[in-house]
């Protein structure tokens with residue numbers, strides 16, 4: 001059944017206590033907390049499309065722990081600590097941006113993708129971004145270079161909490177016992193946000209459904225032309241029911257691809273292409289290679305992620321086919 005049509009909505013709204021002005025004492029690293037207790041030292045930021053363009057977070061050195069998500073489905077909770085509860089401008093449609101991928105490891109490019117997206121979305125004057133999520137793929141996605149999902153989720157968490165004021169990581173996909181297609185992952189976000197939480201409130205108290213958009217690079221979109229990788233039915237679901245924000249990637253001609261692909265063309269009004277005004281081509285594959293060769297990866301990914309990789313000895317002993325590495 002279409003999850004947004006499920007009867008008897010059960011609103012599960014988070015507490016607003018995190019807006020308290022007095023900072024709490026720092027929690028122990030990796031302690032389990034309820035979503036409402038996340039990041040108490042930092043008030044939630046408005047993600048209005050009209051937010052100050054230069055708002056940033058410099059949290060790298062903040063000496064507090066970053067909550068760790070559940071490591072099994074039994075204790076899983078959808079993270080909402082940075083999901084806006086109230087739409088600031090009722091003339092706008094609320095929007096959540098979701099990036100699916102390996103993130104092995106997450107880099108500054110993956111973080112920049114969301115900032116490029118928010119700038120482009122603001123220009124449309126149609127949407128207000130109320131949340132942004134990474135959904136790292138599970139270990140069942142057999143791709144060379146994947147560190148175990150628990151590490152990839154944790155690195156994304158560190159990157160989000162230490163360098164961003166609005167991004168979150170959802171571990172649901174990574175905890176599934178089998179590989180979940182992207183269409184299913186987007187349905188999960190829709191279920192959590194629009195069915196269980198009934199969207200977001202406007203200032204007058206009315207509830208609005210949230211539009212969910214997949215954020216992806218041009219290479220991922222071009223892979224949608226391969227019927228062995230993506231089913232047509234899934235593409236109609238992803239592009240028709242949800243929608244897509246595509247970051248142009250050096251060397252990929254997204255606009256020609258959109259024009260030539262029948263399903264993409266059919267749903268073109270649900271697709272927003274993001275031009276990279278400053279090209280960023282940081283590649284996780286290259287980062288893994290540098291680590292294996294003992295080279296520096298400083299300034300390619302957040303310090304907290306580099307420290308985590310070192311502490312856990314990630315990527316050091318692995319090997320990848322030369323053809324993989326030379327592609328990037």
Ligand SMILES: Nc1ncnc2c1ncn2[C@@H]1O[C@H](COP(=O)(O)OP(=O)(O)OP(=O)(O)O)[C@@H](O)[C@H]1O
Pocket residue numbers: 099100101102103104109110145215216217218219220221247248249250280281282283284285286328
């Ligand atoms: N240089 C880039 N420009 C635009 N988008 C990118 C770029 N690199 C990655 N992406 C996008 O980031 C998302 C997550 O990518 P993912 O971690 O799965 O692969 P990757 O970054 O290419 O890493 P790997 O090198 O391990 O294949 C995908 O949507 C991908 O298209």
Ligand SMILES: NC(=O)c1ccc[n+]([C@@H]2O[C@H](COP(=O)(O)O)[C@@H](O)[C@H]2O)c1
Pocket residue numbers: 100101102136137141143180181182183220223229230231234
């Ligand atoms: N049919 C599908 O739903 C499908 C196919 C290929 C990749 N993906 C997703 O795209 C993301 C990135 O994949 P790659 O790293 O292989 O480009 C992953 O989250 C993966 O699950 C989904």
